[in-house]
Amino acid sequence: MSSPKRKPEPRVPKRTLAAVVTSQIRERIIAGAYPPGTQLNEGELAARFATSRGPVREGLQRLVQEGLLISTPHKGIAVRVLTADDLDDLYFARAALERAALQRLTSHGAPAALIANLEQAVEQLAQAVENEDWHQVSAADLRFHQHIVNAARSERLSLMYGSLADQTRLGLNLMLGTYKGRTDLVDEHRELLKLISAGDRPAVLEALDRHFGEAMITLRHHTDTEVPPGPGRRA
DSSP: OOOOOOOOOOOOOOOOHHHHHHHHHHHHHHHTSSOTTOEEOHHHHHHHTTSOHHHHHHHHHHHHHHTSEEEETTTEEEEOOOOHHHHHHHHHHHHHHHHHHHHHHHHHOOOHHHHHHHHHHHHHHHHHHHTTOHHHHHHHHHHHHHHHHHHTOOHHHHHHHHHHHHHHHHHHTTOGGGGGGOTTHHHHHHHHHHHHHHTOHHHHHHHHHHHHHHHHHHHHHHOSSOOOOOOSOBO
8 A cells, every 4th residue: 555645845935036135225224335315216226136126116115114214205215314203212112122022031031042142242242342333333232132022932023123123223323423422331231131141020121221211311412403314315
């Protein structure tokens, strides 16, 4: 008697061309290659990525939904210009999501992998501060917080936080000087790491609120007016 035929394994979906284009444009925006206010031309981007306009159009719309780009009637699509008020709102939303993640983590205990990731992020942060490499300080700072959210194992929470983190990087690219006043930034992250390791929920939530509060105070000291839109740059 012949054995029953095995059903073929489902194919792992490949990244679509639109997803690749979206990722490439997102990386350039976050890295500052396309500064806030830059107009993004569909045809020029299609030529740059050697593709048709369809994937570029889809990618631009995705980034509009993520909040990195803004579409204005009769003006087209441009990299969003974030104001101090926008950043204030971003920190408010990020704090809410991180509190939710920490509540779950302190209920079940922080996994060893999370502690290792946080230790690495803190060391990267300390090295970047010592080198006065403010772009890397920003990246390490957000990487630390992203690890916390991802460890909560909530796909939707991570997706929401990822979008907020990208928007935060976009705004901080214009205001990297805010990090220069954060002399205690590394110590704050080490305290968060210590409290997460100990599973002390009240203390870690209080430390998180204090951490974000200090960030906003520093931000307001550096800018009390909206960031002006840049000239009509094009990508």
